[in-house]
Amino acid sequence: MAASEISSAIEMGIKAGLFLYNLLRTFLEVLLEGTCFPGNGSQPGEVFSPLAGEMRPQPFAGSIKFPASFSNADLQLACPTLCFPNIQTVAAPAPTVAPVPGSEVANV
Numbered sequence: 001m002a003a004s005e006i007s008s009a010i011e012m013g014i015k016a017g018l019f020l021y022n023l024l025r026t027f028l029e030v031l032l033e034g035t036c037f038p039g040n041g042s043q044p045g046e047v048f049s050p051l052a053g054e055m056r057p058q059p060f061a062g063s064i065k066f067p068a069s070f071s072n073a074d075l076q077l078a079c080p081t082l083c084f085p086n087i088q089t090v091a092a093p094a095p096t097v098a099p100v101p102g103s104e105v106a107n108v
Helices: 014-029
Strands: none
Touching: none
C-alpha cells in the first residue's frame, strides 16, 4: 500500500489520531513567539498566536516541556550542527498509546 493511501481495514479512532497530531503540532507551535490575535483582538482564555488566523489557548502560553520520558536525546534534527534549546521534561509516567485494532503486523 502506498503511503498516500488510507487503509479502511485499520480502525483508528479519531481521538487517537487527533491527539498525536495535536501533541506534535502543539509542541512545535509553542516554541514560536505569538504576534497576533486571530480575530478582533484578545478574547477571554486566548493569548497571542504565532500564526495569523489561529487561536492559541491560554494554557499553551506557558513554558514548553518535553512529554514525560522524552528529552533532547530523542530529537531527530534536520540540521544537527545547530543547537536545539535545552528544555525540561514533564515529571510524570511515560505516555502510552493503546494499539490500533487491526494494525498488528504479521511476522514475515
